Amino acid sequence: xxxxxxxxxxxxxxxxxxxxxxxxxxxxxxxxxxxxxxxxxxxxxxxxxxxxxxxxxxxxxxxxxxxxxxxxxxxxxxxxxxxxxxxxxxxxxxxxxxxxxxxxxxxxxxxxxxxxxxxxxxxxxxxxxxxxxxxxxxxxxxxxxxxxxxxxxxxxxxxxxxxxxxxxxxxxxxxxxxxxxxxxxxxxxxxxxxxxxxxxxxxx
Numbered sequence: 001x002x003x004x005x006x007x008x009x010x011x012x013x014x015x016x017x018x019x020x021x022x023x024x025x026x027x028x029x030x031x032x033x034x035x036x037x038x039x040x041x042x043x044x045x046x047x048x049x050x051x052x053x054x055x056x057x058x059x060x061x062x063x064x065x066x067x068x069x070x071x072x073x074x075x076x077x078x079x080x081x082x083x084x085x086x087x088x089x090x091x092x093x094x095x096x097x098x099x100x101x102x103x104x105x106x107x108x109x110x111x112x113x114x115x116x117x118x119x120x121x122x123x124x125x126x127x128x129x130x131x132x133x134x135x136x137x138x139x140x141x142x143x144x145x146x147x148x149x150x151x152x153x154x155x156x157x158x159x160x161x162x163x164x165x166x167x168x169x170x171x172x173x174x175x176x177x178x179x180x181x182x183x184x185x186x187x188x189x190x191x192x193x194x195x196x197x198x199x200x201x202x203x204x
Contacts, residue, residue, distance in 0.1 A: 018152035018184035019078040019107075031139040040137065042102065042129040045116040050102065050127060052137065055162040058144060059137075061100055065162075068099045068198055070191075073106045073138055073155040076118040080185035081154045085124035087188040092126040095195055101126045104134040106153060145180040156182040156191075160198050167194050 034040075034054035039062065043049045051062035061069055072088065074081040092101040103126060105115055115130045131137075141157055145164055157180060158165045166178030170186045182191070 044127040069159045072103045078153045082122045085122040091188045103128040
């Protein structure tokens with residue numbers, strides 16, 4: 001009985017903390033997979049650009065290959081995305097010497113100005129891409145990590161040394177195992193602990 005109640009509560013929590021598009025990855029659009037070494041130049045609506053490079057099993061940022069890379073799938077319409085934006089800005093600022101945060105707009109076709117308005121309204125002052133390549137990048141990431149459940153926002157993955165990293169499973173508090181993604185609005189304290197762990201493991 002306790003297990004059933006726990007599952008129901010987790011489901012309610014995800015509903016309140018994530019935006020869904022009501023589709024599964026298996027039914028998603030066909031896309032052209034990235035070739036190893038392929039480069040994608042991303043422009044931020046907040047200014048500047050970064051070059052995402054496809055590796056054998058993931059992605060890195062050109063010229064900043066040693067840094068931890070977090071890719072955040074978000075939507076300007078998504079309430080949890082709006083609510084967590086200031087905390088993500090603080091997370092990026094606190095770890096900027098060895099951490100890159102890139103937001104990829106998803107599930108919507110909006111102008112760069114609309115994404116910039118989102119940034120201003122909700123304090124999202126990290127790198128926000130509204131590129132036409134975002135959906136292809138996201139499709140590749142979901143295939144890389146073999147994610148076949150319903151797409152929901154926000155959704156994040158973390159890479160270090162060209163590989164997807166193990167992350168705390170916030171929604172399964174009784175579990176000691178890791179997952180390859182953050183689903184929904186996960187506290188940045190959890191993200192910070194994972195960043196610290198990943199950095200420490202990379203020094204060994």
